[in-house]
């Protein structure tokens with residue numbers, strides 16, 4: 737099926753959710769006809785760059801969707817001079833600004849059932865993991881491991897009582913790829929998992945993939961694992977690294 741043409745959306749709200757998470761709500765006339773129920777899916781944010789020839793395209797999760805718009809949560813990169821064009825656009829966006837947006841692309845939901853589930857991610861996956869936690873049945877059990885920059889980046893997430901959240905704090909997000917793996921090794925009964933869902937920095941993803949796929953023997957029917965970014969690379973370079981990794985990992 738042909739990809740839908742990007743639409744021009746308008747900033748209808750923008751605020752800091754926590755110290756290192758910035759929300760932009762996009763709607764306006766261009767939102768008319770946007771497919772319904774896309775929370776957890778992704779959009780392509782296309783801020784204008786200095787070079788008209790080279791379009792900037794960055795991938796972001798739809799955190800919430802209402803009749804009038806979508807919320808997109810941008811994880812800040814640390815100091816302002818480390819930010820990329822999408823993050824810079826978001827933090828300086830004002831109500832009424834417009835942005836080209838592609839998509840939506842499909843969400844990666846958890847399978848039906850009560851688990852036990854394991855969800856692992858850093859701040860870039862907090863929007864997707866939040867949507868997945870919110871959609872679980874009350875009977876669900878398991879663990880979510882979430883890496884944040886600051887203790888105040890913890891968010892209230894509606895979740896079943898049997899889902900435990902382990903917040904890990906590291907100001908230098910992605911610098912310590914072992915953090916998520918070490919936390920995953922410590923969960924109760926990792927050998928009883930029915931499904932694991934993982935999205936984070938590339939090197940951390942590779943360590944978790946080795947643990948879950950090879951050591952715990954979770955096949956593709958019981959594991960979603962993806963890198964959302966790679967430290968030191970912009971998104972286009974990260975995509976190339978992902979492609980090279982997929983070829984050697986097959």
Ligand SMILES: Cc1cc2nc3c(=O)[nH]c(=O)nc-3n(C[C@H](O)[C@H](O)[C@H](O)COP(=O)(O)OP(=O)(O)OC[C@H]3O[C@@H](n4cnc5c(N)ncnc54)[C@H](O)[C@@H]3O)c2cc1C
Pocket residue numbers: 778794795796797798808809810811812813814818819820821822823824859860861863864909910963964965966967968969970971972
């Ligand atoms: C399916 C999918 C869904 C995603 N959803 C979200 C989401 O909802 N929210 C979100 O924040 N991100 C999300 N991401 C990750 C996001 O696309 C990348 O972080 C992207 O690189 C940010 O673009 P940028 O223009 O700000 O930085 P880029 O120009 O791509 O990168 C500039 C520099 O910043 C580094 N960098 C990139 N991201 C981070 C980070 N988070 N912290 C520290 N340094 C970083 C890069 O390695 C590079 O050195 C998602 C990615 C995928 C594949």
